[in-house]
Amino acid sequence: MTLLAGALVFDPETGDSARADVRLDGARIAEVGPGLEGDGRVDCSGGLLIPGLIDCHVHVAFPRPEPLPRSARVLEAVPVLRGLLARGITTVRDAWGADAGLKHALREGWITGPDLLVSLRQLSPTGGLGDSWDPPAGAVDHFGDPSLPDPVFDGPDAARAAVRRMVRAGADWIKVGASGALR
Structure with a gap:
């Protein structure tokens, strides 16, 4: 599983952005939250992740x-x-x-x-x-x-x-x- 680490993650339900990690299972988001683990780590600090x-x-x-x-x-x-x-x-x-x-x-x-x-x-x-x-x-x-x-x-x-x-x-x-x- 790939880990997108350290970015601000936009939550479309609340309109807020918070620092979090995003774990991907192939092309799907498996989990979002702080301090997640994953095989391939991609440093996304300084970036903003938004839904498509x-x-x-x-x-x-x-x-x-x-x-x-x-x-x-x-x-x-x-x-x-x-x-x-x-x-x-x-x-x-x-x-x-x-x-x-x-x-x-x-x-x-x-x-x-x-x-x-x-x-x-x-x-x-x-x-x-x-x-x-x-x-x-x-x-x-x-x-x-x-x-x-x-x-x-x-x-x-x-x-x-x-x-x-x-x-x-x-x-x-x-x-x-x-x-x-x-x-």
């Missing part, structure tokens, strides 16, 4: 305006995820753009980053924020990616079908934009 942070609205793989291959959107997410983790963010809720493949890559250890919860795309009715439309050209899909299903629906039955498409493709949560964007 959660970012509830990120876009780790949002498409750029210029056309790029689908794989470029996914590969651009790698340094974004790594940077989030380096800043202490251990869980993110991606609000549009990341797919289940990124979750799989993180789980397998192919890339480094926080735990990722994906919505895939933002559901919306015709004309809503998730309905990309250009009057001269018609429907515009900046993703063009089968792992990110069509988010547009009209009416309750179509809304249920849209949610089912997202869940089938690996969505952890559903984002709905009932109106257009404010610009």
Whole structure:
């Protein structure tokens, strides 16, 4: 067991910080308190240990305006995820753009980053924020990616079908934009 020794430890329940040791069992916190023992000691004096942070609205793989291959959107997410983790963010809720493949890559250890919860795309009715439309050209899909299903629906039955498409493709949560964007 690894021992993180001598740091100030933030207690989110009280809002206080006190000098303590943290014993780790692998990646899990086994015990927190003063004077603990452990095999590998890491001197953390002068530091502050806090629980992992959660970012509830990120876009780790949002498409750029210029056309790029689908794989470029996914590969651009790698340094974004790594940077989030380096800043202490251990869980993110991606609000549009990341797919289940990124979750799989993180789980397998192919890339480094926080735990990722994906919505895939933002559901919306015709004309809503998730309905990309250009009057001269018609429907515009900046993703063009089968792992990110069509988010547009009209009416309750179509809304249920849209949610089912997202869940089938690996969505952890559903984002709905009932109106257009404010610009």
